[in-house]
Amino acid sequence: MTQDTPRSHRILREISGGNAVVSVLAIGLALLVGSVLIVLTDPEVQAASGYLFARPADAVLAAGDAIGGACSALFQGAVFNGTRVGWANQIKPLTETLTLATPLIAAGLGVSVAFRSGLFNIGGRGQMLVAAAAAGWISWSFPMPYPLHMLVCVLGAVACGALWGGVAGVLKARTGAHEVIVTIMLNYVAFYLVSFLLRTPGALQAPGSNGPKSPAALDTAVMPTLSDLLGIGSFRLHAGFVLVVAATSLVWWVLNRSGLGFRFRAVGENPDAARVAGIEVRRVYLVAMMMSGGLAGLAGASQVLGTTTTGFGSGIDAGIGFDAITVALLGRSRPWGVFAGGLLFGALKTGGYAMQAAQTVPIDLILVVQAVIVLLIAAPPLVRAVFRLPAPAAGARLPRTPKAVTR
Amino acid sequence: MSSVSGTATVSARTAVSRSWKAPIALYAFAVIALVLGFAVARTGTSTFGLTTPGDLVALAPLAVPTGGTVAALALVLAGLAVAAHALVLFGAGRRVPRRLVAVFAIVFLVAFLTWASAGRTIPVTGLLIGGLALGTPLVFGALGGVIGERAGVVNVALEGQLLLGAFSAAVVGSVTGQPVLGLVAAMAGGVLVALILATFAIRYVVDQVIVGIVLNVLVTGLTGFLYVKVLKSDADLFNAPDRFPVLPVPGLSAIPIVGPVLFRQTIIVYLMYVAAFAVWFGLFRTRWGLRVRAVGEHPTAADTVGIDVNRTRFWNVALAGAIAGVGGAYFTLDSVGAFTKEMTNGMGFIALAAVIFGRWHPIRATFAALLFGFATNLQSMLGIIGSPVPSEFMLMLPYVITVFAVAGLVGRSRAPAAGGKPYLKS
Numbered sequence: 065m066t067q068d069t070p071r072s073h074r075i076l077r078e079i080s081g082g083n084a085v086v087s088v089l090a091i092g093l094a095l096l097v098g099s100v101l102i103v104l105t106d107p108e109v110q111a112a113s114g115y116l117f118a119r120p121a122d123a124v125l126a127a128g129d130a131i132g133g134a135c136s137a138l139f140q141g142a143v144f145n146g147t148r149v150g151w152a153n154q155i156k157p158l159t160e161t162l163t164l165a166t167p168l169i170a171a172g173l174g175v176s177v178a179f180r181s182g183l184f185n186i187g188g189r190g191q192m193l194v195a196a197a198a199a200g201w202i203s204w205s206f207p208m209p210y211p212l213h214m215l216v217c218v219l220g221a222v223a224c225g226a227l228w229g230g231v232a233g234v235l236k237a238r239t240g241a242h243e244v245i246v247t248i249m250l251n252y253v254a255f256y257l258v259s260f261l262l263r264t265p266g267a268l269q270a271p272g273s274n275g276p277k278s279p280a281a282l283d284t285a286v287m288p289t290l291s292d293l294l295g296i297g298s299f300r301l302h303a304g305f306v307l308v309v310a311a312t313s314l315v316w317w318v319l320n321r322s323g324l325g326f327r328f329r330a331v332g333e334n335p336d337a338a339r340v341a342g343i344e345v346r347r348v349y350l351v352a353m354m355m356s357g358g359l360a361g362l363a364g365a366s367q368v369l370g371t372t373t374t375g376f377g378s379g380i381d382a383g384i385g386f387d388a389i390t391v392a393l394l395g396r397s398r399p400w401g402v403f404a405g406g407l408l409f410g411a412l413k414t415g416g417y418a419m420q421a422a423q424t425v426p427i428d429l430i431l432v433v434q435a436v437i438v439l440l441i442a443a444p445p446l447v448r449a450v451f452r453l454p455a456p457a458a459g460a461r462l463p464r465t466p467k468a469v470t471r
Numbered sequence: 472m473s474s475v476s477g478t479a480t481v482s483a484r485t486a487v488s489r490s491w492k493a494p495i496a497l498y499a500f501a502v503i504a505l506v507l508g509f510a511v512a513r514t515g516t517s518t519f520g521l522t523t524p525g526d527l528v529a530l531a532p533l534a535v536p537t538g539g540t541v542a543a544l545a546l547v548l549a550g551l552a553v554a555a556h557a558l559v560l561f562g563a564g565r566r567v568p569r570r571l572v573a574v575f576a577i578v579f580l581v582a583f584l585t586w587a588s589a590g591r592t593i594p595v596t597g598l599l600i601g602g603l604a605l606g607t608p609l610v611f612g613a614l615g616g617v618i619g620e621r622a623g624v625v626n627v628a629l630e631g632q633l634l635l636g637a638f639s640a641a642v643v644g645s646v647t648g649q650p651v652l653g654l655v656a657a658m659a660g661g662v663l664v665a666l667i668l669a670t671f672a673i674r675y676v677v678d679q680v681i682v683g684i685v686l687n688v689l690v691t692g693l694t695g696f697l698y699v700k701v702l703k704s705d706a707d708l709f710n711a712p713d714r715f716p717v718l719p720v721p722g723l724s725a726i727p728i729v730g731p732v733l734f735r736q737t738i739i740v741y742l743m744y745v746a747a748f749a750v751w752f753g754l755f756r757t758r759w760g761l762r763v764r765a766v767g768e769h770p771t772a773a774d775t776v777g778i779d780v781n782r783t784r785f786w787n788v789a790l791a792g793a794i795a796g797v798g799g800a801y802f803t804l805d806s807v808g809a810f811t812k813e814m815t816n817g818m819g820f821i822a823l824a825a826v827i828f829g830r831w832h833p834i835r836a837t838f839a840a841l842l843f844g845f846a847t848n849l850q851s852m853l854g855i856i857g858s859p860v861p862s863e864f865m866l867m868l869p870y871v872i873t874v875f876a877v878a879g880l881v882g883r884s885r886a887p888a889a890g891g892k893p894y895l896k897s
Contacts, residue, residue, distance in 0.1 A: 101693075105700040184680055241877040242886075244627070244680050245827060248820055249870040249877075260863035389684055426699040428812075431692025438685045439667075443675040 086447050087394070090440035091408070093450065098433045099131045102425055106130040133423050141418020142411040152297035157414060159290060159301040163371060165410025166304045167192075167363035167384045172391030172402040173315050174229075174359030178243075179397040180319060181352035182332035187232060187247025188360045188385025190254030195225035195361030196368045196380045197258050197268060200278050203285035203369060213284040214369060218307065221365035222358040228254060229357015230350060237346035243353065251385070259378040270375055280374045287370040304366030309403075311362060316399040318355075328352055360385065390438045409434060493567040494559050497552040500579055501545070507586045508545035512538045515590035523596045523731050530727050537589040544582035551575045591856045598852055599732040599845070603740065604806055606844025608633060608815070610743050611798025612822025613829065613836040614750050615661070615791035620831055621754060622787040623767035625891040627683025628668050630819025631690035632792050635660035636799020638694045641810035642702070644712030650804050653712050654739070654797065657804075661796020662789050664690060669788040673781050676893045687819070695812045702810060710809050715739060739801050746794060750833040763787055767887035770894040780894045798822075824873035831887060843869040 103109050109130055112123040140147070142161050148154050171188045178185035185191075199221035208216060231250060235241040261267040263276040270279035290299040319325035330338040331348045339345050367380050391409055395401030416430035440447050447453070517537045521530040551574065555567040584593055612629045619626035626632075639660035644653025664686055671682040702710040715737040724734040754760035762783055765773035770780045798818075803810050821843050828843075829836025850865030 101696060105697070107704075186680075186684065235874070235878045239878040241874075244625075245823070245877050246874055249824060249874045252817065252820070252870040253867050253874070256863040256867040260861050264861075386684070386688065389681075390688065393681065393685075426696050428692045428695030428699065431688050432696060433692075435685050435689035435692060439671065439677075439682070439689070442677040442681055442685070443671055445675055446671075 085453070086444045087396075087441055089447050089451055090437050093440055093447070094433045094436035097436050098429055099134070101429060101432065102130050102134050103127045130423075134419050134425050137419040137422040137425075138412075138415035140415075141422075142415030152299075156297065156299060157418070159299045161407065161411045161414045162305055163301045163410075164413050165406045166302075166308050166366050166370070167382075168387055168391050168410055168413075169308045169403050169406030170304075170311060170363035170366060171360045171384050171388030172395060172406050173311060173399060174225075174356040174363070175388045175392035176395065176397035176399070176402050177315060177319070177328070177359065178352055178356040179392055180325075180332045181328040181348055182335060183236070183349060183352055183356070184244045185229065185232070185247055185353065185356045185360075186244055186386075186389065187229060187250050187357070188363070188388045189381045189383075190247070190251040190385070191225040191228045191357040191360035192364035192367070192381040192385050193254045193258045193378070194228045195221035195364030196376065197261060198224035198361075199285075199365040199368045200281065200376060201268060203281035204279045207282060208284060210284045213282065214287060214303075217281075217285045217369055218362065218365045221368070222361040225361020225364060226354040226358035229360065230354040232357075233350040233353025236353070237349045243349075255378060262378055275377075277377050278375045281369060285369055286373045287366070289370075300371065302366070302370035304362075304370040307362065307366070311359065312399050312403045315359070319399065324351070360388070363388070387434070390434050393438045394441060396441075491559065493572065494552065494556040497548075497555050497567070497572070497575055500575070501548040501552040504541075504545035504548045504579060504582050507582065508538075508542035512541065513586060513589035514538050517585045517588045517590075518592040519584075519588075520592050520594040521596060521728060523594075523600075532592065535585060537585055541582050541586045544578055544585070548575065548578055548582065551578070587853055587860065588856060593852070593856065596728055596731055598848060599728070601848035601852070602845030603732060603736075603841065604844070605847050606841040607740055607743050607805075608798035608801045608818055609822045609825055609840035609844055610747060610837050611801065612795050612819055613825040613840040614746055614833055615793075615795030615798070616823055616826035617829070617831055617833050617836050618750065618754075618763065618791040618794070619788050620826060620890050621767045621887055622763045622784045622791075623770060623887060623889045623892065623894070624669070624672060624784055624788050625679045625683065626665075626668070626788070626791060626795075627680050627823065628664055628686040628690075628819075629683075629795055629822050630815060630817065631683075631687040632661040632664045632795035633799040633802075633815040633819050633822075634687075634694055634813070635664050635690045636796030637802040637814055638697070638799070638810050639796075640800035641712050641803035642709055644800075644804055645709055648713060650713050650715050653804050654800050657796040657800030658793040659796070661792040661794070661799065663792070665789045665792025665795075668792075669785045673785050673788075673893065676895070679891055679893075691813060694810070698810060698812050706809075712804055712808070714808050715804050737805050739797065739805050742797065746797070747833060747837040750794075754833060764887070766894070767889055770889050774894070774896065780896075784894070795819075795822075821869055824869055827886075828869075828873055828876045 106126065109123060109126040112119075112126040116123050141157055143158050145154055145157050148156075171192065174188060174191070175185050199217045202217045202220045203213070206216075207213070228250065229247075232241075232243045232246040235246050236243045258268070259276060261269075262278060263269055265271070268278045270277055287303040289303075290301040291297050317325075319328065327338070327343050327348050328351075330341065330343055331345050331352075335345050338348070363384055364381070367382070367384075368376055372380060387409060391405040392402055394405035394408065395403070412430050412433060413427075416427045419425045419429075420427045515537045516534050517540065519533040519535075521532060551571060555571055555575075558567055558571070559565055612633055615632065616626050616629055636657035640653040640657035643656035644650050647653070668679070668682050668686055671677045672679045717735060717737055718741075720734040724730040726734075752760075754763060762773065762778050765776075765778060766780045766783045773783075774780050799815065802814055807814065822840060825840040825843055826836050829839035846865060846868050850862045853860065853865065854862045
């Protein structure tokens with residue numbers, strides 16, 4: 065598991081080599097799978113299928129109701145709710161989507177930077193937790209004037225996330241330890257470490273409290289929300305989104321316009337060739353993992369300073385570290401693609417909660433939809449087979465079937 | 472001139488082959504023991520309970536004075552560390568024998584337990600029984616992982632296989648009222664996840680780690696969704712499987728300590744003993760095993776002698792899924808008795824760690840899994856008797872050990888050469 069030249073080589077092609085049509089079709093198929101699950105488990109549909117042959121229309125109508133209800137709840141929860149009074153309330157779901165998308169995009173960018181260098185960073189969870197702990201600790205321990213305090217917290221979080229990611233990078237570079245295993249294990253180490261600190265008085269535990277929860281951040285460290293800016297509504301969307309937009313631009317610039325990004329991509333395409341060309345592959349592994357961890361750290365900071373500012377527990381990562389992998393795959397590891405993927409999954413998540421409340425469809429359905437999307441996107445030949453699309457023409461990057469490959 | 476440089480190279484080589492990792496690690500642990508024995512010594516009596524209620528032969532609890540015992544054991548440990556040092560300096564093999572490390576580990580564990588249980592009683596039998604209970608699903612997961620990785624497919628989807636196994640065992644076991652059918656369903660559940668993994672990884676050449684991670688998400692979402700929508704709606708019908716009864720092995724179960732731990736168990740645990748042996752025997756003593764290892768180590772060579780590499784991988788991944796599925800059934804048909812959301816709780820990843828810590832060997836991976844189970848149980852028991860060590864650090868231990876193992880700091884771990892790489896025939 066130490067020498068993985070062909071693997072990283074191929075991943076890159078796979079992730080960046082497909083086309084937009086496949087993505088759209090994959091999303092469509094995944095929503096179809098979700099609809100089927102809703103219909104199969106809907107009690108009214110089950111009741112109507114009891115007399116399916118007597119009155120088949122009833123079952124179809126009930127199925128339509130179930131899907132329609134779920135879809136409209138999803139849309140109303142994620143984008144625009146026309147049934148509410150006042151523009152600010154009607155548009156609030158969209159701002160919620162952006163709020164949930166913020167950490168997803170940041171962590172997804174982290175995963176994609178690693179992907180482009182031929183590395184898997186599965187450690188988003190651990191990196192986020194460590195970063196959140198750092199940001200939180202600075203946010204209530206060191207009073208500072210307003211914008212400075214917030215920026216110091218963010219920088220601290222990014223630095224700690226980078227350090228935690230760097231551990232995997234150092235081990236990969238120095239000993240060849242596989243970064244997948246190391247980052248998975250470090251997730252648990254970080255979780256137990258932060259859990260311990262959260263229940264230890266004098267560390268991260270809120271003074272006077274017995275629970276494993278941190279104190280609230282000082283006002284000077286909290287990111288301003290959209291409502292603070294406009295003076296209306298109760299939007300939770302915070303300045304972290306602006307930081308994430310900036311981060312996306314920065315990552316785009318680094319990957320596509322800088323020498324560092326060139327080395328990242330060269331190592332990702334073919335580490336042996338990169339080594340021969342004089343690139344220090346070990347150094348690239350370390351820097352890429354640190355940058356990846358730093359971006360996950362930004363996600364952690366946005367959670368602590370933007371979304372949950374009144375104190376957090378050890379579940380502050382909210383599964384974003386793992387969702388980020390699916391976001392990066394959906395965005396094909398291109399920065400703005402990741403941005404779009406993060407928005408989509410943010411919308412699915414936000415809408416999923418609304419759907420759970422309105423239609424009693426459990427939020428877990430969103431996980432299924434996400435997983436199916438990524439599975440299909442990772443295997444373009446399968447989507448093409450389902451829709452009977454032609455294989456890509458000459459210069460095709462992907463084999464239609466492995467057997468047809470000659471290389 | 473040339474002879475001088477020649478000797479220099481030779482002496483440099485011997486210096487390299489002398490490994491200092493083991494003595495340094497032993498010294499570190501000996502220092503910890505000395506600190507426990509002298510610097511932060513605790514007074515009182517430590518008691519070790521050796522029998523469980525219902526044992527044929529009742530052993531008296533073993534009571535020792537805490538301070539003196541820990542100090543004496545710490546000195547023994549220091550002596551062992553010095554011995555290891557001497558062996559590396561002057562010993563024939565210039566290395567620390569594994570037996571010495573094992574003895575050291577056991578003495579250290581006893582010293583630590585004695586120190587932690589000052590004024591309390593540690594039920595040794597209960598500790599081991601609980602450790603085996605927590606270790607059993609890990610062993611099945613690890614065995615599935617070993618087969619998959621030996622065949623060249625990295626099985627990150629172990630978590631999903633355990634979870635779907637637990638889910639289908641609960642549903643089928645509950646609806647039919649037959650735990651045996653539940654067990655079969657669990658195997659089918661594990662195979663289903665494995666088949667998706669194999670299809671995507673082998674037929675569509677998608678990266679194995681990606682498919683594994685995504686499958687974990689898929690199974691988590693699917694079982695969570697069905698749990699809320701279906702299982703909760705009628706728990707008596709869908710989520711109340713009969714558990715397997717405890718079947719004591721006549722004779723053997725009467726042996727003190729060993730009997731209740733190993734031979735007063737359910738059929739799934741006995742199945743675990745059989746599976747561990749069978750996987751070892753199969754991998755290293757049969758034609759099947761030779762083929763599996765061949766496609767995992769050097770697929771091109773295997774192909775040259777006429778083994779269908781991808782076919783072999785495909786069906787062995789499915790077999791691995793079946794074994795991991797049984798581990799899932801252990802949750803719903805033995806230890807817990809009903810399905811709950813995300814009940815495997817990262818066990819699949821610990822099983823993956825056990826595979827690596829056990830160096831891709833079925834028996835070693837089994838012991839690694841049992842060790843991790845034991846560590847987890849030790850942690851919860853120390854929490855009950857009020858140990859001064861924070862439980863989080865005990866829980867962290869398997870993961871930290873695995874990081875060290877992967878980084879080559881503990882022992883030498885070498886994965887099957889072609890693990891994780893798809894085989895494309897040219």
